[in-house]
Amino acid sequence: MRHLIALDAVATTGTFGRAAVLLGYTQSAISQQIASFERLVGAPLFDRPGGPRPVTLTPLGERLLEHARVLLDRVEATSRDLDEFQHGATGRLRIGTFESISTGLLPQIVRQLLSERPQLDIELVEAFEDDKLVDWLRAGTTDVSFFIGNNGEPGEFETVHLKMDPYVVVARADSVGDGPIGADDLVGVPLVGEHEGSCHKRVNEGLLAMGVQPRYVFRSRGNGAVLAMVRAGMGMAVMARMAIDRDDPELAIRDLDPPITPRDVRLAWRAGRTLSPVAQRLVDIALEVCDQPQPSTALAS
Amino acid sequence: MRHLIALDAVATTGTFGRAAVLLGYTQSAISQQIASFERLVGAPLFDRPGGPRPVTLTPLGERLLEHARVLLDRVEATSRDLDEFQHGATGRLRIGTFESISTGLLPQIVRQLLSERPQLDIELVEAFEDDKLVDWLRAGTTDVSFFIGNNGEPGEFETVHLKMDPYVVVARADSVGDGPIGADDLVGVPLVGEHEGSCHKRVNEGLLAMGVQPRYVFRSRGNGAVLAMVRAGMGMAVMARMAIDRDDPELAIRDLDPPITPRDVRLAWRAGRTLSPVAQRLVDIALEVCDQPQPSTALAS
DNA sequence: CATTAGCGATCACGATAGCTAATCAGTACC
DNA sequence: GGTACTGATTAGCTATCGTGATCGCTAATG
Known part of the structure; x- marks a missing residue:
């Protein structure tokens, strides 16, 4: 890793010394890093002409540099992505x-x-x-x-x-008075509600606990459809308050008495x-x- | 780098100890490597449930692992390409x-x-x-x-x-006898040859040194065209032996006497x-x- | 409920790698 | 022939990284 950075720096600056300054090392360190890298790959990466002339990459060095730059870019990208991820910007x-x-x-x-x-x-x-x-x-x-x-x-x-989230009764606004709905108000009343499912099960058990044997005339998986049917006058619905997404003047929302456990x-x-x-x-x-x-x-x- | 390998190994094996075996380290080393890596990125990479249950990557660790695998693959590819390059297989x-x-x-x-x-x-x-x-x-x-x-x-x-590479005379086989061509044989003879260029200059100087003032009737940059013109009877050519790529029974190749310096x-x-x-x-x-x-x-x- | 097994964390210690500083050695240029 | 600019080398320090032993934790076992 350090090797790659050193390689890049030397190739860019043309000089071990300047590369050292660039990276905050001494010339000696760069010299040793490159030497160790060359030992690793088994061949020289730079031609050193001697004297005050810049060093140049060998063909092998050039090839390696291409790979090095790709790798360094990737590392950079990784670091950036991880930062973003940690700050929650991406994910x-x-x-x-x-x-x-x-x-x-x-x-x-x-x-x-x-x-x-x-x-x-x-x-x-x-x-x-x-x-x-x-x-x-x-x-x-x-x-x-x-x-x-x-x-x-x-x-x-x-x-x-x-x-x-309490369970409430939904009815056409013109079909119920004010105040909570009691068990009496529901006996024999046509109901619309959900199909089988955990939500429905809870409603059903709640009604039975109230002593009401529900009489369903329409069932759907979609809450929207259920509400639409209430609006259409098919019957009342007992459902979670949260499932009703908007205020609708056609609909009245009433508490249950006694309430089903929310x-x-x-x-x-x-x-x-x-x-x-x-x-x-x-x-x-x-x-x-x-x-x-x-x-x-x-x-x- | 080592960090990435360790991360991969632990994620793969599910255990610090098995990762250590896989990489030839002790469990302690892996533990320290991961700890140091986590210090580097500033957050845990694994959830350690404790007890004999395998560790699992945190979301951050998962994200990092994806990058790590890409990087490791690239390093591998680099290493392979460099090997091939050094053996001269590619380049x-x-x-x-x-x-x-x-x-x-x-x-x-x-x-x-x-x-x-x-x-x-x-x-x-x-x-x-x-x-x-x-x-x-x-x-x-x-x-x-x-x-x-x-x-x-x-x-x-x-x-x-x-x-x-000697300079030779090329002529139609039926237009010259055996033996080398002398200066007398070339005086006034129509010649075909190259356009301006280093090759032509050498031929020209050679002929002048022989006392022959060349009379060109056709010049081309392509040796093939020159030879074709010789074959067609336009004249003789003085050219480098190497430029004649094949034995052609229509053509005779003769030495010069005195020769032009090869x-x-x-x-x-x-x-x-x-x-x-x-x-x-x-x-x-x-x-x-x-x-x-x-x-x-x-x-x- | 105590025991056991499997796991990671930690610590002390030794080896190694990597850096600095100073110096050496080669080459171009004036 | 000096001068200035290179990179290489060496010695010595330090931080890093590995091992080995130990600790603490938890799930499974009897």
């Missing part, structure tokens, strides 16, 4: 997420992250079930992942709590694995956006 | 030459050289005047050059004598400059082809 970030989070939380976070670091390569991987997210995170398919509560083997993941929205990564600078920043931004204190050391799962 | 060789030499001498030399080293990149640069060849060789446009006699500043070039064909290169392996081999082959002894140390110009 890839694969995020595991649910649709509701992609709708109600991620956009703010991603917008902030991208405004700070426009060159980032962000990849979202959406799942309908917790297990998928766990598998992906475990396998390294995702770098960080949103979780509902804690998942995986104990100690396998590290997580931070972002916010509690979702514990967390951000998770593999325990004991260093987060990349961008992932670290993502966590911080997520905490900011959710108004959570930033634990200096993230809580264990 | 570029730019040869300064005259047309007559390109015709009568070079083909044998180049054929031999290429049969030994098929991958060579040989470039011929043809000149019509000595000065051009001198300039090119001085400037490094050519690596080696054919010279007629010695040229350039004294001590500027190193040369070896290849052969003496050309001293030499191979030259810049004095004090190491020859590339292929150039060195070219010199040797040229000497072989010309039946010259090979001086272990080439004669000074």
